[in-house]
Amino acid sequence: MRVLVIEDEPDLAASLGRSLRDEGYAVDTAFDGEDGLFRAESIDYDAILLDVMLPKLNGWQVLERLRRSKKTPVLMLTARDTSGDRVRGLDGGADDYLVKPFDLAELLARLRALIRRTSGCASSLIEAGTVCIDTVARTVTQAGQPVALTPREYCLLEFLALHRGEVVTRTTLYEHLFDEDDSTLSNLLDVHVSNLRRKLGSDVITTRRGHGYCVEG
Amino acid sequence: MFLRSIQWRLQAWHGLTLILVLAGFGFTVFRLHRETELQQMDRELDQHLNVLVRALRDHRPPGRSSPTGLDHSGPGSSALPSSRGFRLLPEREELFSEETGFYYIVWRRDGHTLGRSTNAPVSIPMPSVAPSDRGTRARELVRESFHFTPPGECLLVGRLTGADQARLRRFSMSLWGLGAGVLTLGLLGGWWIARRALRPITDITTTAARISGGNLSERIEAKKTDDELGHLAEVLNATFARLQASFDRQREFTANAAHELRTPITVVMSQSESALARERSLPEYREALAACLRAAKRMRQLTEALLSLARMDGSQTSLKREQVDLCAVVRESIGSLNSLAEQSQIRIENEHGSLKGIGDPETLRLVVTNLLTNAIQYNREGGVVTVRIASESSWAVVSVMDEGPGVSADSLGRIFERFYREDGSRSRHTGGVGLGLAIAKTCMAAMGGSISATNIEPHGLCVTVRIPGVPIGG
Structure with missing residues (x-):
């Protein structure tokens, strides 16, 4: 999962980035509205955390312009907490709204829910065949037996499971699993896939040669 | 009853x-x-x-x-x-x-x-x-x-x-009847007239009660503006308008202050939560603590600014009104900001001379220091801050000019508003809390002076403060 944080307070952006990376997200950061909008328009993020008070372009303007081209889920972060502000945010195309100062746990839960909703899952448990993924605890079980995965492997499996039934291209996988600071070699993806097959069985992830990977629904 | x-x-x-x-x-x-x-x-x-x-x-x-x-x-x-x-x-x-x-x-x-x-x-x-x-x-x-x-x-x-x-009895009976009729009509008519005359008062009372109950945006409907009750309604409406404006200002100020405090609180919370979430390396702990310290400093800065505003708002009378040497005030302010200026590689040019005005020296120093800090922080790199002291008719004038980008014409009138920031964001790089100029304005008003800002061509901002000059021979 790749998330964009648009926040002009560097200390807040840093702590958000650290917490999100801890949760296995790939995180990009923008410190002003213009930069944020540019990134949001050029990459398909799984979610965007958007502050309202930003230099150059404020959060409302970023949201308005972004909505002309993209449906990326947006979680607004703001210190303004009147119901008028909330309504304005939600009506302006934000998918959720969180008032500062927020609880990190709540932010993460809302973010998970946001991503889940976007991919059409209502539950935090994803089942694909005998494999069951708990997106809250970030654990995977196969036929009731827990399977130990590295964070990257988990992220790869979660992404494919969220898009189960679809063929996910390698490019998409790269875009959603690695942030711009990652200088991962392209064959690393194949290593993760083969590790997952080894741990979960070879039929869990199928390869569509020339297209990408797929987890059957 | x-x-x-x-x-x-x-x-x-x-x-x-x-x-x-x-x-x-x-x-x-x-x-x-x-x-x-x-x-x-x-x-x-x-x-x-x-x-x-x-x-x-x-x-x-x-x-x-x-x-x-x-x-x-x-x-x-x-x-x-x-x-x-x-x-x-x-x-x-x-x-x-x-x-x-x-x-x-x-x-x-x-x-x-x-x-x-x-x-x-x-x-x-x-x-x-x-x-x-x-x-x-x-x-x-x-x-x-x-x-x-x-x-x-x-x-x-x-x-x-x-x-x-x-016959006489009949006449007397008819007199009684007539009297009773006239009395009834008179009482009914009187009741009607009194009711009509007093209904606006009842309306005013109900509306005023509703307004004082919390809905300050409501107004008394004054249909006839030329009679006494119309005037009463007008006066009450004007009072409510002033009250509402003052409440709104207060509410906005409080909301802004809360808003400004929330950002550093968010930093402290998220930094410490994220640092405590798992075992971290020493540099990471250091960085988290440093971020918390920065947020705390910011909160201190903000509370100090809020306090000085509150003090200024309520203490017009406790200010001294004495002769102040503006040049000395400027020299002292520059002295206290030398290190900041050096850090930012800004040179401060001060025209020497001597000019006296009437005001409170402490407050004036606060204002000048504020203006100089802004001029340093918003200046271009390696720029110059110029301070000019002059006498204009009955005013003693201090102008502080920088070589920064200036402000847009829209913002020129608004930069003295509390928490106003030109780009709508926290000035991350300058570290201000958006109250410096508002404090300066409140101080100047309390001293019977004024403050104004103009853009300088080709670039730069000039902020001018005026205090009453010393009368000739005084």
Whole structure:
């Protein structure tokens, strides 16, 4: 999962980035509205955390312009907490709204829910065949037996499971699993896939040669 | 409870006045009417008595005067001779009949009845001798006039007054009825008028109660603006408007202050939560602590700014008004900012000289330091801050100019607003809390001075403060 944080307070952006990376997200950061909008328009993020008070372009303007081209889920972060502000945010195309100062746990839960909703899952448990993924605890079980995965492997499996039934291209996988600071070699993806097959069985992830990977629904 | 209401009091006075007027009027009318009736009756009785007197005189031959006095014969007399007494001629007799209601009776001096009309009541007491020869008396249901002739006969004409009294009673009843009607109408009309006159007050009261209950945006509807209540409504509306404006300003200020405090709190919370979430490396812990410290410093800066604003807002009187050497103030301020200027590689140019103004030195130093800090922080790298001190008519003027980007024409008038920031964001790089210029403005207002800002061509901002100058010879 790749998330964009648009926040002009560097200390807040840093702590958000650290917490999100801890949760296995790939995180990009923008410190002003213009930069944020540019990134949001050029990459398909799984979610965007958007502050309202930003230099150059404020959060409302970023949201308005972004909505002309993209449906990326947006979680607004703001210190303004009147119901008028909330309504304005939600009506302006934000998918959720969180008032500062927020609880990190709540932010993460809302973010998970946001991503889940976007991919059409209502539950935090994803089942694909005998494999069951708990997106809250970030654990995977196969036929009731827990399977130990590295964070990257988990992220790869979660992404494919969220898009189960679809063929996910390698490019998409790269875009959603690695942030711009990652200088991962392209064959690393194949290593993760083969590790997952080894741990979960070879039929869990199928390869569509020339297209990408797929987890059957 | 009713007496506390103006409407009920008005109504009570109105009713009382109306009752008094009606009673006086009715009583007078009744009296006048009865008087007129009686006079009329007495006149008629007199006329009838005169007929009788004439008849008796004509009846008596001149020169003769017998105590019995009656020779009831003779031509041309109006009375007919009668062996038994006195009788009127028939056409005169008609005057005294059941139809006219009049009767007469004539007594001799000794009380013997000489004559009477047929309709005269059976027992009529003879009037006692009156001081004058004529008199009127009223008995039960009759009124009588009598006349004593010189020889001593008594002539009495009477009339039954039962019908008259009944008429008078009816008249009095109709007066009562009329009075009651007028009173009812008057009370109803008074009630209506009082209600109409007082309804705006009730409206004003209800609206004012609603407004003071919390909805300050509401206003009293003033339909008629030219009457007293219209003026009252206007005055109240103006008061509410001022109140609302002041509340709004206060609310906005509080919201802004809370908003400004939330950002550093968010930093502290998320930094510490994220640092505590798992085992971290030493540099990571260091960085988290440093971020928390930065946030705490920011909060300190903000609370200090808020405090000094609050102090300024409420302490106009405690400021000193003394002669201040502006140049000394500027020199001291520059001295305290030297290290900051060096850090930012900014040079401060100060034109030397000496100029005195009237103000509070501490406050003035705070303002100048504020302006200089802004000029350093918003300057271009390696830029120059110029301070100019001058005298303009009755003002002592300090101008602080930077070589930064200036501000947009829109913002020029707004940069003195509390928490106003040009780009709408926290000035991350400059570390300001958005209150410096607002504090400066409040300080200048408290000292009876002013502050203004203009852009300099080609780039830069000039902020000018004015305080009252020292009068010549002062």
